[in-house]
Amino acid sequence: MTTLTTEHARAWADRFVTVGAERNDELTELDRQAGDGDYGTNLRSALRRAAANLTGEPTSPHEVFLAVSEAFLNTGGTSGPLFGMWFREFAKAAKGREVTAVVLGEAATNAVAVVQRLGKAEVGHKTMVDAMVPAAEALSAAAARGATVPDALAEAASAAHVGAASTKRLLAKRGRASYVGEHARGVVDPGALTVAYFFDAATPSSS
Template sequence: MTTLTTEHARAWADRFVAVGKDRDSELTELDRKAGDGDYGTNLRSALRRVAANLEAGPADSPHAVFLAISEAFLNTGGTSGPLFGMWFREFAKAAKDKPVTATVLGEAATNAVAVVQRLGKAEVGHKTMVDAMAPAAEALTAAAARGADVAGALAEAAKAAHIGAASTEKLLAKRGRASYVGEHARGVIDPGALTVAYFFDAASH
């Protein structure tokens, strides 16, 4: 697949909604251990809005699909909702009025990380969603440079995001809610980073 079709983008979004629901208890428990326990509730609310936005449509292009996801998260409370909303918005912007190739997705992911880092003041190693977002963007860009198609590049991004999310388990949080509980959050995977990995998983399953 050389370009992301509307059908694939919509299936990707639908699978992300489904996996978010399936993993809700897991993500809530991780946040209960390392944060204030509201992550699962906020994610559930965002995903309900994603589904509603997609149904309201028209989700007739990858741009429209990503925009529907972005607006759903931007209208969700908590710390992570708006950050995810801004992250997804960069994918929507990149997909507007042009074919969505692996290169375009890599550029979108790179720009999206920069936006989240600027707003959240987080770096790789701070035990946040950035620990999955940044390596995923790098993997997407590298795969595109090697000539990988969309599916191959997204699979590489998913793999990198999972490695990045797993790395947060041993970290001491420097940003986000987990930073308030100090050592109590060590040994817990950041739920935001894991959500990023699940998002990229949803692209390739």
């Protein structure tokens, strides 16, 4: 597959909604250990809004990403708006274009820049950025090698999981986890793990 079709984009979003629901208890528990425990509730609300937005049968990948973006932008908490802005960059990159691996790499790179600008987080701060940055880099590198969309997204998913796993050993520098100090060490950041699950959902084999 050289371009992301509307059907694939819609299936990707639908799987993300499903996986997010299936993993909600896990993500909530991680946030309870390292934050204020509301992450799962906010994520569930965002995914329900995304599912509702997608019932309108989007006609392009742009519309799919926009539906997900708007769902997160209308969700409370710290992470909801950041994810909303992240997804918005995917929608912007996809508007009026064939969505190749190169375009997805561009979208992910721009999305990371927006989140970092707004959230003031860097790699190593134990936030969603720890998964977003390696995923964007892997996606762009795969695209530059001429990888297909599925292969490039699979590489992004793998990199995002490595990035998310790295947060377990970190002391949080940003976000709610930064308030609890050493208590957050040993806990994977739920936002970073959500990024990994999002890229997992891009492939039919995701669970």
